[in-house]
Amino acid sequence: MKEIKAFVRPHQADHVIDALESSPDSPGVTVSDVRGFGHPKGGGPARLTERTKLEIVVPDDQVEDVLSAIIEHARTGRFGDGKIFVSDVADAVRIRTGERGAAAVRFPEEA
Amino acid sequence: MKEIKAFVRPHQADHVIDALESSPDSPGVTVSDVRGFGHPKGGGPARLTERTKLEIVVPDDQVEDVLSAIIEHARTGRFGDGKIFVSDVADAVRIRTGERGAAAVRFPEEA
Amino acid sequence: MKEIKAFVRPHQADHVIDALESSPDSPGVTVSDVRGFGHPKGGGPARLTERTKLEIVVPDDQVEDVLSAIIEHARTGRFGDGKIFVSDVADAVRIRTGERGAAAVRFPEEA
Ligand SMILES: Nc1ncnc2c1ncn2[C@@H]1O[C@H](COP(=O)(O)OP(=O)(O)OP(=O)(O)O)[C@@H](O)[C@H]1O
Ligand SMILES: Nc1ncnc2c1ncn2[C@@H]1O[C@H](COP(=O)(O)OP(=O)(O)OP(=O)(O)O)[C@@H](O)[C@H]1O
Ligand SMILES: Nc1ncnc2c1ncn2[C@@H]1O[C@H](COP(=O)(O)OP(=O)(O)OP(=O)(O)O)[C@@H](O)[C@H]1O
Ligand SMILES: [Mg+2]
Ligand SMILES: [Mg+2]
Ligand SMILES: [Mg+2]
Numbered sequence: 431m432k433e434i435k436a437f438v439r440p441h442q443a444d445h446v447i448d449a450l451e452s453s454p455d456s457p458g459v460t461v462s463d464v465r466g467f468g469h470p471k472g473g474g475p476a477r478l479t480e481r482t483k484l485e486i487v488v489p490d491d492q493v494e495d496v497l498s499a500i501i502e503h504a505r506t507g508r509f510g511d512g513k514i515f516v517s518d519v520a521d522a523v524r525i526r527t528g529e530r531g532a533a534a535v536r537f538p539e540e541a
Numbered sequence: 542m543k544e545i546k547a548f549v550r551p552h553q554a555d556h557v558i559d560a561l562e563s564s565p566d567s568p569g570v571t572v573s574d575v576r577g578f579g580h581p582k583g584g585g586p587a588r589l590t591e592r593t594k595l596e597i598v599v600p601d602d603q604v605e606d607v608l609s610a611i612i613e614h615a616r617t618g619r620f621g622d623g624k625i626f627v628s629d630v631a632d633a634v635r636i637r638t639g640e641r642g643a644a645a646v647r648f649p650e651e652a
Numbered sequence: 653m654k655e656i657k658a659f660v661r662p663h664q665a666d667h668v669i670d671a672l673e674s675s676p677d678s679p680g681v682t683v684s685d686v687r688g689f690g691h692p693k694g695g696g697p698a699r700l701t702e703r704t705k706l707e708i709v710v711p712d713d714q715v716e717d718v719l720s721a722i723i724e725h726a727r728t729g730r731f732g733d734g735k736i737f738v739s740d741v742a743d744a745v746r747i748r749t750g751e752r753g754a755a756a757v758r759f760p761e762e763a
Contacts, residue, residue, distance in 0.1 A: 432742070433626065437682060451578070451587055458624060460548060460577035461589060466682035467673070469759050476673055478683060485575075487626055497745060504747050511748040513680060513756065515655065515709055517741050519628050520543070523608060525615050526622040534624065537580050544737065562689070562698055569735060571659060571688035572700060598737055630739050631654070634719060636726050637733040645735065648691050 431519040431532055432493050436484040437466060438504040438512040443482035445503040450484075453499055455492045457535065460485040471509060479510065487519050489532045542630040542643055543604050547595040548577060549615040549623040554593035556614040561595075564610055566603045568646065571596040582620060590621065598630050600643045653741040653754055654715050658706040659688060660726040660734040665704035667725040672706075675721055677714045679757065682707040693731060701732065709741050711754045 438446055443461070450459055464483045467476035488496055497514060505511050522534035529538065549557055554572070561570055575594045578587035599607055608625060615623050633645035640649065660668055665683070672681055686705045689698035710718055719736060726734050744756035751760065 431626075433628065436747075438747070447589070448586075451581070456581055456587075458577065458579040460575050460592070460594070462573065462575040462594070462684065464682050464684040466680065468680040470673070470678055475670075476678075478669070481682070483682070483684070487624075501745065501747055501750065507748065509748065511746075513709075514745040514747065515653075515741050516743040516745075517628065517655065517739065519626050521627040523612065523625040523627075524622075525547075525549070525612055525625065526618060526620065528612065542737075544739065558700070559697075562692070567692055567698075569688065569690040571686050571703070571705070573684065573686040573705070598735075628739065630737050632738040634723065634736040634738075635733075636658075636660070636723055636736065637729065637731065639723065 431487055431489055431522060431535060433517050433519050434486045434488065434493065434496050434514060436500050436512060436514040437464065437481045438484065440480055440482045442504045446484065446500050449499045449503045450486065450496065453495065455488065455495065457486050457488045457492065457496065468510065468513060487522060487535050489535060542598055542600055542633060542646060544628050544630050545597045545599065545604065545607050545625060547611050547623060547625040548575065548592045549595065551591055551593045553615045557595065557611050560610045560614045561597065561607065564606065566599065566606065568597050568599045568603065568607065579621065579624060598633060598646050600646060653709055653711055653744060653757060655739050655741050656708045656710065656715065656718050656736060658722050658734060658736040659686065659703045660706065662702055662704045664726045668706065668722050671721045671725045672708065672718065675717065677717065679708050679710045679714065679718065690732065690735060709744060709757050711757060
């Protein structure tokens with residue numbers, strides 16, 4: 431499993447979330463509000479600007495699809511469009527059923 | 542070391558935190574407010590609902606105890622009870638003392 | 653690449669961020685507000701206190717410099733100075749350009 435952590439423009443976040451929600455895999459998504467800066471553009475000191483953070487844990491075979499959906503709906507072509515980080519997830523648990531591993535990030539069996 | 546990242550119902554969060562705090566290992570805990578959705582239940586589009594995020598980094602031998610405590614106090618048996626993710630932590634630092642590694646997530650030596 | 657996740661005193665956060673921003677590598681930084689407790693000091697039950705969370709993803713060769721900068725500017729010598737966790741990042745994407753891997757956390761080529 432992988433965690434996909436994306437920092438996107440607040441204005442683009444709903445587009446990204448809708449795209450993820452309506453995708454065939456429709457992974458779970460967690461959203462939170464953050465602020466940050468990327469690489470300064472040589473101008474004055476970088477100021478912290480508002481960003482929306484998305485955390486999406488998926489089985490390995492869904493990573494590239496989720497990355498493409500995020501990039502397609504988050505990109506405007508200007509500086510500050512955002513960053514995505516991918517990292518390994520060793521285990522997962524669905525609290526209601528106790529399901530462990532990748533089953534916990536796929537459709538629940540008896541849904 | 543492992544990071545345990547749990548998304549639970551806000552109403553259950555205090556129960557979970559109290560249980561962790563009073564457990565023998567009593568790991569450090571970080572709490573924040575997020576919103577999200579899990580796997581849609583076939584009804585209309587999933588709406589983002591409020592969740593409490595817990596981040597708990599522990600030595601490997603405490604992982605299962607912490608998972609059990611979270612599940613026991615977060616579960617209501619209904620859809621949306623929550624998700625837990627476990628991932629590897631390569632290093633840790635206690636800023637006050639400079640302690641590195643698992644020492645930084647155990648009781649400080651000279652506490 | 654590594655993710656450096658630091659929980660510091662809100663009063664110290666600006667010092668840490670300024671130091672990171674003006675450092676030669678000047679990595680990207682994401683900031684958010686959390687609450688938490690570390691290891692209880694034997695007194696009453698630990699109360700959740702406000703902390704500032706910093707997430708900083710850098711190429712491996714910048715990790716120790718970033719850790720030093722955080723410790724130097726976050727430390728006051730008292731209990732509660734904070735904790736830092738280091739974990740592996742498998743991939744990164746700069747959304748504007750589609751750059752992948754460590755290039756996405758270095759200065760953009762055509763900045
Ligand atoms: N290395 C990083 N570590 C942590 N967060 C980052 C990092 N880089 C970017 N971010 C987060 O992503 C947001 C957007 O960054 P941004 O898109 O400006 O990256 P950039 O590398 O400067 O790319 P661009 O050249 O397209 O602006 C930042 O506000 C910050 O929240
Ligand atoms: N794959 C995921 N990636 C990131 N966050 C997730 C994921 N799955 C769930 N979450 C987070 O956990 C919260 C609760 O999810 P939920 O308990 O509904 O999961 P579920 O898989 O639908 O299980 P259930 O069938 O018990 O409802 C969501 O609101 C979201 O914040
Ligand atoms: N093991 C942990 N897992 C997750 N978050 C933690 C952990 N330990 C500390 N934190 C976060 O770091 C913040 C500061 O912790 P703190 O500095 O009190 O750690 P400590 O181990 O008690 O060190 P000290 O002895 O210097 O107080 C906490 O409020 C919490 O947000
Ligand atoms: Mg930028
Ligand atoms: Mg659900
Ligand atoms: Mg403490």
